[in-house]
Amino acid sequence: MKRFLILIGVALMLAGCTNEGGSETGQAQEENDGQKASSSSLVVKPAKLSKRENALVNQIGIDYQTFFTVDGKVAEGEALISSIDVYENGELINELTTQSTAEQNNKYKKALHSFQVRMGEEMNDLTIGGPDGYVAGQAQQPADVRAFLFEHPEESVTISKGETVYWAYLIGTNQSELSSRGTEDLKTLPPSVKKEDYAIVFKMELNKEK
Template sequence: MKWFITLVGVMVILVACTNEGSSETKQDNKETSASSLKVKPAKLSEREQSLVNQIGGDYQTFYTVDGEVEEGEVLVTSIVVIKKGEQTEEALTSVSGTGEKYKKDLHSFQLQMEKEAAYLTIGSHNGYVRGSTAIPDNIDSFLFEQPEEEIKITKGEPIYLAYLIGSSQNQLSMQANSDLTTLPNSVKDAEYAAVFKVELKEETE
């Protein structure tokens, strides 16, 4: 599809000129790891936002990764699908190389809604991966949320950067959630949800 090709070009431009904000959420380590990684939403310039708008994607979130992944560990980014309150699949997954170093590198999640399916993209400084997932025909109302805070990644503890919930009803609401390591009940119990997640894991997992 043409919009995928356009997305690649825009990602190259955004990686080169993304501007950063400055806020930080402190988090206690739950598992010993020498890796030191932080993620936070990317603040796009007006020009960058204009380029993103021209892609025509329905839902997207941009964030930066800063720090180093220890040897023997990997950074896993994925889009998880929930249907009727049950996690059904990891619709798309991208795994970084062990020992990877990041310097406020730009990453993204994209979701393009089409009649036959929802097309998914995970973008990074190394390129992108893409896939698709079916959305039930009766789901026609959607709500998208992406928290606006920096957070440190702890090994074995997933970070939920954004989520889309869908419903067959006309009205939707989403609970406020200050803890990015847990999902709001409105997401966990949704008729349909696509969750954008990052996690630091052992390389063998």
């Protein structure tokens, strides 16, 4: 487990290099994202990793991951709260939660975040990464789950205070296959999450610091 956490830290550091070394085009896009996010709202968008960085992330043995950036300004005392919820047969059985506070002047500026899962035979390793580091936990893996489907968005989304965004999810079934459910409405929990045998939900909300 210790080795796994060290590797996660390395992956987050490598992925951050892409965001720190942005081109003029990337800087212009960053400014545009900042304009889209008004007071007490944030723009969340998928992070683009280079081929080399993707290869390095894949080599550390993470089965499912999503990297994304956060831009915008929030009010004093507010934070981005990130969670991984685990469901079995529609019931919430585990939750991993952390919060990220803004940098200078209550602003997030292309802040890199991530959700990651490493599947095991009996237990799954869960990680939430952010500019302040990461938190990790574990959730039991049902023995009879045979097929998995991972859904995550390719477009950006704006989070206002009090809203929850279901950024990505992993669902599993004891059947032989699953079909895509899509992620059209990121602010609504997909009904399939509670209908399938197993689900891991990656969500965020902008709210008061805990």
